[in-house]
Structures are given as structure tokens and as C-alpha cells.
Amino acid sequence: MSDGSGSGLSGDAWRVFFAELDEAYPDYFDRITVSQYGDRAVVSGEVPSVDAKTRIVARLRQMPGIRDVLDLLIVSAPLRPAHPWDPLSGEPPPETGRDKALETKAAPRDDEGTRIIRHPSITPQGEAVAGRKLRIMIDLALEPNDTTRGEAVVLSDLDEDWEDVAIRVRLVSAHMTFEKGANVGTVIVRRNQTSLPTCVEGIVVDDADLDMIHVRAFFDGKGGHYGDAERAIELVRKQAAPDPKERTVGEVVIEESRRPPDMTIRILSLRAKDAYDWEALSYWTFGPGNRSGEITIDESATEHAAQLRSQVVQLQPGQHLAALRGFGDLIWNLTPSGFRDVYWAFRQRLGANFSIQLVTDEPHIQWELMKPFNSATSEEAEHLMLDHPIARWVRKSDGNLSQRLPRGAIATFAPGYPDTPQYRLPFAVSESVWLCTEFGAIRCTGDRASFLKIMSDGLPDEKIGILHFAGHGSFDGSDVNGILMDDAWVRRIEVDHRGTKLGEKDGTFVVFNACDVGNVTYTLGMVEGWASLFTQRKFSGFVAPLWRVADRHASEFVRTFVKGLHSDQLELGEAMRRSREATADLSPTPFAYVCYGDVLARAV
Structure with missing residues (x-):
């Protein structure tokens, strides 16, 4: 809502309020601005005294529908009201013929249009003292904040006549406790003006080993993740100057027109040992209101997960389902109980195929494999990856998440390994030939130089929609983390630099349909290393197997996936779901694939 009376400030109660204000402070009436955003009122401008400031804010808190008041009033001069009426007395004001609204506007500035940039700011309102309350202000400011680390938020594709955008913010910390709802607020981003910040409040933990507390603010809207920021705050035991941290870097680009998934699951580190914040976001409002919680991912959980993955690849086709069910139960039991209730509420209302987007910096667990179980009804669901369109994204690459997958040529690499017959993969080669036959893919020479050149320059006369590799890879991290070409390895570090321009260009x-040639117990973190590389360098997504896959079933998976994207016009998550479902009963191979991208993305 814009400043002034507007539609939300035009009711009888507001007209009475403005008349009261005009009678009490006639010299300051035109200097005060009142705005309403949902159940929140914002008051700014100049008042004659601290007493006036207190009375106006208190009166606003009495207004119908107002739950919170953001006080931005400034005391400018020690003047007395011209009329002795007390706005808090409950008595009606003297008769007045004036019935005008407050229309004070910000100073004019160049119009910023439909694409704007705001920078996260986290500012403690006082000292962080162990065992005491700490109020923290969170804002999306016009300029970077040197003490806050986080990517700038770019709101794009806004309506031509937009005036403000409400962005929900949630503060989490392993070093603070919050009453229910006290860590959640709304930042109002305004056109051509500073944003309206929000304040949250919690209690600092009393831990003798702490010198700093760490807080993270998560921003979201339309049921989806917009980005996050963090700050370290010195725990005061004696007076000390704050320690400035690295300034804001990067950008988060949010397509305001982007359709949100039915559910976004956000799993992000609290920067404390083994602790992660879990939150289920959605534009759907049914189901339990508590959608967040804290989970612990310790060494025993990650080791057990690695053991299960190593066992699955040793099973004969058709004997894998029981082991994967055990893995799925383990992951389900790691989730917060509140999420389990939310999941079943969504499933009962939306059915088994609602879309799910994972946003996480947790590097070990394959959350897509969880197998939901309803303890109240004993209902058991399939693995998330079989029942739902689902995809994940790397948290630090938020800004590059897009629902537009590029159409263009398919560049395919399928090394034949002529000098190492034991490494030959006939189905991988036939997969590459099939892509050429069915989609006119460009068959590329399977050597290091050709691959690296495409990564840096692309093709001279073609836009590359899909870069496909079918061959051997090693993601164990102990020796080689890369893909094997005909002549040598291409290691991840050789691609992870500013010279890799293909994503930015196309x-x-x-x-990567890469069959492992080494250790089979590597973790998701190794694959995520490649995902981070591609997503940060503006590639639109990435698919790769997490463990060693069978040549034949891996080829069937990729054929179904590419056909789903380009022939059947499926969204990314649904193309992945159908590809897994096609051979799920035959082999553990389709369960191995992890997909990074927007779950609702389509090739356009």
C-alpha cells in the first residue's frame, strides 16, 4: 500500500483516528505518514515530543486489524499540542470539519522500474548479552551492509504499476531461543524508497564457550525461497567494538512471475555442529501451522547413509528394493515431526504428486529417497522421488534458479576408450548415437581439449541446450573427482573458474551419465561439488548419479529423461520422476540420480 489513507485507511475508524490526530497536533499533521500492510501499521515523520510519539503509537495499536506497529517517528521540537485533547482518554475529540488523510511522500527520485536490487541487512538493536533478550532488525536496503553477509536480492518481472512487495523473513540461530512466531516478520520493499524493516526478538543462550553468536535470516515469498543472509554478533562480556564481516556479494535474481512449487523444503546449516534448520514453505495455507524445526545430522547418520549406498550397488537387479526401503525409512526419521504432519496434510489434500523443491547446503543425505510413513493411519508412501516431481538446488546459487530451460543443440560426449577395452560402455555409446538420431545432437570428440573448449566457448554457430556426457567418472574425492575422456581425466577444478562461460552464454x-570406476562409497557432497560449479556459473541445471550405475539401465534413464523434456514438454521434476519410475523395479540405477534445477522448469 502507498503512503496516505489509501483503501485500507479509509474506513470510519481511520477517519476518526486522522481527525483526532489533526486536532491534537495540527502543526505536525502534514509531517506524519501512516501506512498499513496487512495487520501491520507503519508510522513515520516528525512529532513535537516523546509523549506525542508514545501516544500516537499506542493509539495505532488500538486500531481494528492492527497487530503490530513499526515506529519510525522522529521528535523534532519540544512543542505542545494546540488542543488539550488526549488521544488515549477515550473521549471523542472536539468537532472538526477536516477529514483528510496523510499524504506525506518521500523525496522524488528516478523511477527504478520493474527490476530492483536490495541488499540484506541484519542489525542488532543493542548488545548481545548471554541470557538476555536481543532485538534484531532485518532489512532489504538500497545499499550493501558491511556487517552482513548475503547475496543481493534482485526482484525482477514486477508489474509496471507495482508499489510495494512483501517479503517474509525468518531469523534462526543455534545461539538464540525464540518464542513461537517471535522470529518471523515481513520486510516491505517499496518502489523508489527505502524498505520498511522488521524486528524480531529472542534470548541469547548462556554459553561460557561462546564469544560470538551467529544468526541467519531466510527470505521467502510466494511460497518459495528468495535467499538468505547471515551475521556474526559479538557476545558482550565487556565493551568491545563489533567485528565487521565480509560485505554483501553476489545477487539473487527472483522472477516474480515464476510459478512457485507446491512445497519448498529448506534445509540450511545453523553454523553450529551438526545442527540444521528445516522449514517447509508453501503458498498453500492448509495443514499444521508449525512447518519448521531443527534437525541433527551427525557422523552416525552420514556413515550409515554411505554404507547403505555402497550395499545397494552390490545387489543384483530386483534385489535392491528392500535395502532402499530401509534407507528411505532412515531419512524419513531424520525429519522434524512437524514436517511429517505437514507432508501428510498436503498429500491428503493435493494427492501424491505435488511438486517439491529442495534448497539445501546439507551435503550428505539424499532427501529425495525418504519414504514417508503415517504413524497415525499406518499409511506408507513410495519414495519421494517416485511419487513426486522433485528437484534440489544449491543454497549459495539461489540467484540462478530459473524455470526456463534453454532449447538448443545437444552436445554429446561419449568416449569409446579405445586404449582401455575394460572401460568400454556400449550402451553409453549407443545412447549418444540415439541422441544424434532422435534429436539431431552434435557428436563431439571425446578428448579433454574438446570438452574444455566447449565449456569455455560453446559452439560457434549453435546455442547448446544440453551438454551430455556418457562415460566413466569418479566422485570419491580421494584421488580423482572428474570424468574420464578418451585421453585423460577432466577434473572438476579444471572447469571451476571464470573461464567457463558456457552457462553464462547459453x-x-x-x-553426466557417469559410471563410477573407483570407490562406490562417496557421498552426495562429491556430486554437489559439480552441481555448485554448474549452478554458480549460470548453467540451468545438472543431473548425475550418486553411486555406480549399470550401463544399460543408465542409458534407459537418460533416454526417457531427454525425451520427457524435449518431446513430451514435461517439467523438469516430472521428467525425472517418470524416468526413475520406468525402471525402478528392475535396478537400483534410477534411484541413484540427483537432479539440480527448478522442479517446474520447462524447455522453452
Whole structure:
């Protein structure tokens, strides 16, 4: 809502309020601005005294529908009201013929249009003292904040006549406790003006080993993740100057027109040992209101997960389902109980195929494999990846998440390994030939130089929609983390630099159908290393297997996936779901694939 009376400030109660204000402070009436955003009122401008400031804010808190008041009033001069009426007395004011609204506007500035940049700011309102309350202000400011680390938020595709955008913010910390709802607020981003910040409040933990507390603010809107920021705050035991941290870097680009998934699951580190914040976001409002919680991912959980993955690849086709069910139960039991209730509420209302977007910096657990179980009804669901369109995204690459997968040529690499017959993969080669036959893919020479050149320059006369590799890879991290070409390895570090321009140039989607040639107990973190590389360098997504896959079933998976994206016009998550479902009963291979991208993305 814009400043002034507006539609929300035009009711009888507001007209009475403005008349009261005009009678009490006639010299300051035109200097005060009142705005309403949902159940929140914002009051700013100049008042004659601290007493006037207190009375106006208290009167606003009495207004119908107002739950919170953001006080931005400034005391400018020690003047007395011209009329002795007390706004808090309950008595009606003297008769007045004036019935005008407050229309004070910000100073004019160049119009910023439909694409704006705001910078996260986290500011403690006082000292952080162990065992005491700490109030923290969170804002999306016009300029970077040197003490806050986080990517700038770019709101794009806004309506031509937009005036403000409400962005929900939630503060979490392993070093603070919050009453229910006290860590959640709304920042109002305004056109051509500073944003209206929000304040949250919690209690600092009393831990003798702490010198600093760490807080993270998560921003979201339309049921989806917009980004996050963090700050370290010195725990005061004696007076000390704050320690400035690295300034804001990067950008988060949010397509305001982007359709949100039915559910976004956000799993992000609290920067404390083994502790992660879990929150389920959605534009759907049914179901339990408590959608967040804290989970612990310790060494025993990650080791057990690695053991299960290593066992699955040793099973004969058709004997894998029981082991994967055990893995799925383990992951389900790691989730907060509040999420389990939310999941079943969504499933009962939306059915088994609602879309799910994972946003996480947790590097070990394959959350897509969880197998939900309803303890109240004993209902058991399939693995998330079989029942739902689902995809994940790397938290630090938030800004590059897009629902537009590029159409263009498919560049395919399928090394034949002529000098190492034991490494030959006939189905991988036939997969590459099939892509050429069915989609006119460009068959590329399977050597290091050709691969690295495409990564840096793309193709001279073609936009590359999909970069496809079918061959051997090693993601164990102990020796080689890379893909094996005909002549040598291409290691991840050789691609992870500013010279890799293909993503920025074409927005290419990457498919690594890489069969492992080494250790089979590597973790998701190794694959995520490649995902971070591609997503940060503006590739539109990435698919790769988490463990060693069978040549034949891996080839069937990729064929179904590419056909789903390009022939059947499926969204990314649904193309992945159908590809897994096609051979799920035959082999553990389809369960191995992890997909990075917007779950609702389509090739356009």
C-alpha cells in the first residue's frame, strides 16, 4: 500500500483516528505518514515530543486489524499540542470539519522500474548479552551492509504499476531461543524508497564457550525461497567494538512471475555442529501451522547413509528394493515431526504428486529417497522421488534458479576408450548415437581439449541446450573427482573458474551419465561439488548419479529423461520422476540420480 489513507485507511475508524490526530497536533499533521500492510501499521515523520510519539503509537495499536506497529517517528521540537485533547482518554475529540488523510511522500527520485536490487541487512538493536533478550532488525536496503553477509536480492518481472512487495523473513540461530512466531516478520520493499524493516526478538543462550553468536535470516515469498543472509554478533562480556564481516556479494535474481512449487523444503546449516534448520514453505495455507524445526545430522547418520549406498550397488537387479526401503525409512526419521504432519496434510489434500523443491547446503543425505510413513493411519508412501516431481538446488546459487530451460543443440560426449577395452560402455555409446538420431545432437570428440573448449566457448554457430556426457567418472574425492575422456581425466577444478562461460552464454543444462570406476562409497557432497560449479556459473541445471550405475539401465534413464523434456514438454521434476519410475523395479540405477534445477522448469 502507498503512503496516505489509501483503501485500507479509509474506513470510519481511520477517519476518526486522522481527525483526532489533526486536532491534537495540527502543526505536525502534514509531517506524519501512516501506512498499513496487512495487520501491520507503519508510522513515520516528525512529532513535537516523546509523549506525542508514545501516544500516537499506542493509539495505532488500538486500531481494528492492527497487530503490530513499526515506529519510525522522529521528535523534532519540544512543542505542545494546540488542543488539550488526549488521544488515549477515550473521549471523542472536539468537532472538526477536516477529514483528510496523510499524504506525506518521500523525496522524488528516478523511477527504478520493474527490476530492483536490495541488499540484506541484519542489525542488532543493542548488545548481545548471554541470557538476555536481543532485538534484531532485518532489512532489504538500497545499499550493501558491511556487517552482513548475503547475496543481493534482485526482484525482477514486477508489474509496471507495482508499489510495494512483501517479503517474509525468518531469523534462526543455534545461539538464540525464540518464542513461537517471535522470529518471523515481513520486510516491505517499496518502489523508489527505502524498505520498511522488521524486528524480531529472542534470548541469547548462556554459553561460557561462546564469544560470538551467529544468526541467519531466510527470505521467502510466494511460497518459495528468495535467499538468505547471515551475521556474526559479538557476545558482550565487556565493551568491545563489533567485528565487521565480509560485505554483501553476489545477487539473487527472483522472477516474480515464476510459478512457485507446491512445497519448498529448506534445509540450511545453523553454523553450529551438526545442527540444521528445516522449514517447509508453501503458498498453500492448509495443514499444521508449525512447518519448521531443527534437525541433527551427525557422523552416525552420514556413515550409515554411505554404507547403505555402497550395499545397494552390490545387489543384483530386483534385489535392491528392500535395502532402499530401509534407507528411505532412515531419512524419513531424520525429519522434524512437524514436517511429517505437514507432508501428510498436503498429500491428503493435493494427492501424491505435488511438486517439491529442495534448497539445501546439507551435503550428505539424499532427501529425495525418504519414504514417508503415517504413524497415525499406518499409511506408507513410495519414495519421494517416485511419487513426486522433485528437484534440489544449491543454497549459495539461489540467484540462478530459473524455470526456463534453454532449447538448443545437444552436445554429446561419449568416449569409446579405445586404449582401455575394460572401460568400454556400449550402451553409453549407443545412447549418444540415439541422441544424434532422435534429436539431431552434435557428436563431439571425446578428448579433454574438446570438452574444455566447449565449456569455455560453446559452439560457434549453435546455442547448446544440453551438454551430455556418457562415460566413466569418479566422485570419491580421494584421488580423482572428474570424468574420464578418451585421453585423460577432466577434473572438476579444471572447469571451476571464470573461464567457463558456457552457462553464462547459453544457460545450458548438464547431464553426466557417469559410471563410477573407483570407490562406490562417496557421498552426495562429491556430486554437489559439480552441481555448485554448474549452478554458480549460470548453467540451468545438472543431473548425475550418486553411486555406480549399470550401463544399460543408465542409458534407459537418460533416454526417457531427454525425451520427457524435449518431446513430451514435461517439467523438469516430472521428467525425472517418470524416468526413475520406468525402471525402478528392475535396478537400483534410477534411484541413484540427483537432479539440480527448478522442479517446474520447462524447455522453452
